[in-house]
Amino acid sequence: MNLLYFAWVRQKIGKSEEQLAPPVSDVGALIGHLKNLGPNYADAFADLSRIRVAVNQRHAGLDAKIGPQDEVAFFPPVTGG
Amino acid sequence: MQTRIRIQREDFDLNKEVADLTTDGETGAVSSFTGHVRREGDLSTLTLEHYPHMTEAEITRLVAEAGTRWPLTGVTVIHRVGSLRPGDRIVLVAVASQHRHAAFQACEFLMDYLKTHAPFWKEEARGEQHHWVEHRHSDDDAAKRWES
Numbered sequence A: 001m002n003l004l005y006f007a008w009v010r011q012k013i014g015k016s017e018e019q020l021a022p023p024v025s026d027v028g029a030l031i032g033h034l035k036n037l038g039p040n041y042a043d044a045f046a047d048l049s050r051i052r053v054a055v056n057q058r059h060a061g062l063d064a065k066i067g068p069q070d071e072v073a074f075f076p077p078v079t080g081g
Numbered sequence B: 001m002q003t004r005i006r007i008q009r010e011d012f013d014l015n016k017e018v019a020d021l022t023t024d025g026e027t028g029a030v031s032s033f034t035g036h037v038r039r040e041g042d043l044s045t046l047t048l049e050h051y052p053h054m055t056e057a058e059i060t061r062l063v064a065e066a067g068t069r070w071p072l073t074g075v076t077v078i079h080r081v082g083s084l085r086p087g088d089r090i091v092l093v094a095v096a097s098q099h100r101h102a103a104f105q106a107c108e109f110l111m112d113y114l115k116t117h118a119p120f121w122k123e124e125a126r127g128e129q130h131h132w133v134e135h136r137h138s139d140d141d142a143a144k145r146w147e148s
Helices: A007-013 A027-035 A039-044 B014-020 B054-069 B100-117 B137-144
Strands: A002-005 A017-019 A052-055 A058-060 A071-075 B002-008 B029-036 B043-050 B072-080 B082-084 B089-097 B120-126 B129-132
Touching: A002 A007, A007 A039, A007 A071, A027 A039, A027 A071, A058 B054, B002 B054, B014 B029, B014 B072, B014 B089, B029 B100, B043 B072, B054 B072, B054 B100, B072 B100, B089 B100, B100 B137
Parallel strands: A002 A071, B002 B072
Antiparallel strands: A002 A017, A052 A058, A052 A071, B029 B089, B043 B082, B043 B120, B072 B089, B120 B129
């Protein structure tokens, strides 16, 4: 699974991208898995109301199904324009 | 409908972009919006980050949605990334149609959705301090009014 992090999520975790093979099948479970990887992850995902998700480059919810071939991105609410 | 979507570090030329939308011979109206970096306090730079590929894909979806709602002849969306300064242009949405009503409405629709859906993030630098701009709930409200 290819994971991408943007903006302050990237800064808190300390990397912009990584490959993991977590034993999960939806986004919510993936976040639970990531929060156990270290305090940097726990900090980034401390408040899920401030986290947005995309699966394969489409906005998705915490209940979205994911598999080993998917690209999952985490980022704050967008602020472009 | 001719669609141009560009994510770039360079500035853009509004006159050229509007001219490029009017070469088809059927366009009767072009409505455009240009967003600039506001001069606020001691803001020195505004750095824009985005999610390459998803940004283009998301804007493409928004333009396609606009095309189902209004009869458009062309749409150009340009969004700058990288380091910008107060007064700099950030974004251009230009919409062409045969008549003004569709061009006005679709331009506003696209800006409202771009603000809430396109994966860009702004980081402000004020002196030595850097902080990420917070999402505005008023932007969500602006986008929601198109749902009814």
